Amino acid sequence: MPVLRTQKxxxxxxxxxxxxxxxxxxxxxxxxxxxxxxEGHRLVESRRVEAAxxxxxxxxxxx
Numbered sequence: 001m002p003v004l005r006t007q008k009x010x011x012x013x014x015x016x017x018x019x020x021x022x023x024x025x026x027x028x029x030x031x032x033x034x035x036x037x038x039e040g041h042r043l044v045e046s047r048r049v050e051a052a053x054x055x056x057x058x059x060x061x062x063x
Contacts, residue, residue: 003031010041010059017059018044024052032057 002023009019021032029046032055036043040060047054 001025001031002028003035006032006055006057007035007039010035010039010057013059015059019057019059021055021057022049022052023055028055029053036060 002021002025006019006021013019021028023032025031033043033046035041036057042058042060043055044058045054045056
């Protein structure tokens, strides 16, 4: 599941870092948006790229 991999990677990053995720799971758009909202990250971009969705996330929280 893309959201679980994304969550794991975000936990290893510092506040202000950026993560780009490419997912072909149709539910990823909802799941990743909810993850960002619940955990205090900022979803700065979500766009379709052929059969997938590309997300750009800025890591939130404190250092």
